[in-house]
Amino acid sequence: MTPRLTSARRPPAHRRRTLASAGLLSIAALALTACGSGSPSSTGSGSEDASTSAQVASGELHEVSIGYFPLVHTSTIVNADEAGYLEESGIDAELVQTQGGAAAIPALASGNVDVTYANYTSALLAAQQGLPIVLIAGNDVGADDHGIYVDPASGIEGIADLRGKSFAVNNLQNIGTVALYAQLEEAGLSPQDVEVLEMPYPDMAAAVQNGNVDAIWQVEPFQAVSEAAGLVKIGNLFAGPAADMPVAGWITTRDYAEANPEVITGLRESLSRSIEDLDGNREAFAALVPEFTTVTAEVVQEIDLPVFAAQVDVAKVQEGADLMLEYKLIDEALDVQGATYTD
CATH class of the missing domain: 3.40.190.10 (Periplasmic binding protein-like II)
Known part of the structure; x- marks a missing residue:
């Protein structure tokens, strides 16, 4: 061109x-x-x-x-x-x-x-x-502006608690999925231990509140939206082996x-x-x-x-x-x- x-x-x-x-x-x-x-x-x-x-x-x-x-x-x-x-x-x-x-x-x-x-x-x-x-x-x-959010009553406090849970990313074949898998492996889990779902960022906070998904990846400005909705951040998606x-x-x-x-x-x-x-x-x-x-x-x-x-x-x-x-x-x-x- x-x-x-x-x-x-x-x-x-x-x-x-x-x-x-x-x-x-x-x-x-x-x-x-x-x-x-x-x-x-x-x-x-x-x-x-x-x-x-x-x-x-x-x-x-x-x-x-x-x-x-x-x-x-x-x-x-x-x-x-x-x-x-x-x-x-x-x-x-x-x-x-x-x-x-x-x-x-x-x-x-x-x-x-x-x-x-x-x-x-x-x-x-x-x-x-x-x-x-x-x-x-x-x-x-990837830094603090990419968080993992859950409902405060979920009992999920860290990556290791995601076994058997569902996790939403905005696209299944993107950087978020790779970072999640890397952290799961470090925590002794495998990708098969977590159900990864595809969902638009703006829909994620409500999905957690409604019980349709257990944990979500939120990137700013959706982090701030999730926190305003009462969700809690259990860590950064880009951490551990996915840091920086x-x-x-x-x-x-x-x-x-x-x-x-x-x-x-x-x-x-x-x-x-x-x-x-x-x-x-x-x-x-x-x-x-x-x-x-x-x-x-x-x-x-x-x-x-x-x-x-x-x-x-x-x-x-x-x-x-x-x-x-x-x-x-x-x-x-x-x-x-x-x-x-x-x-």
């Missing part, structure tokens, strides 16, 4: 849309439309930087549609847009809300977005299946990355600047998050702030890929470096 250029500058709020049914898009479209999976080309030359600078100076920008799930964690891209960092890097961004990590891949496959936010497990699953997905930038790392595990980042197709290296460079620079703005800055989150989610500024004041990493930590993501193989989410070893676009 070649870059689309425009001289019209639109306010960020006018360049947003929602994919209401991204999960229905065919993932096979990516395999059909991709043109192979050659090795990354060498990019980042001075001539490319000069070309991007000339485009920005003339008001000529690359139109790029960027998919993101509306979480506290994707404040990185919204802030990059609103602060003008994307435009300064030569990108006229259209931010497109997707329906979650698993739905992000079909949105990319169908051409609804050029770049998207996705959890690493879903992205690596797609790559292992032969789809030309590449990791291009990091975003968030990279959770999600930004991906595209290899063809798009190789055809648009200046877009990838600009996106990385913009995200890095945005992360510097947001890191530990609760007031910035309180002002920003209510703009693109249904979460109020009051709730944001109570959340555990995300931990960000602008670069893809290939070694740590490889550890996650190795766990995916161990828990049979994939059937053969996967080289994360080979699925990462470098310039």
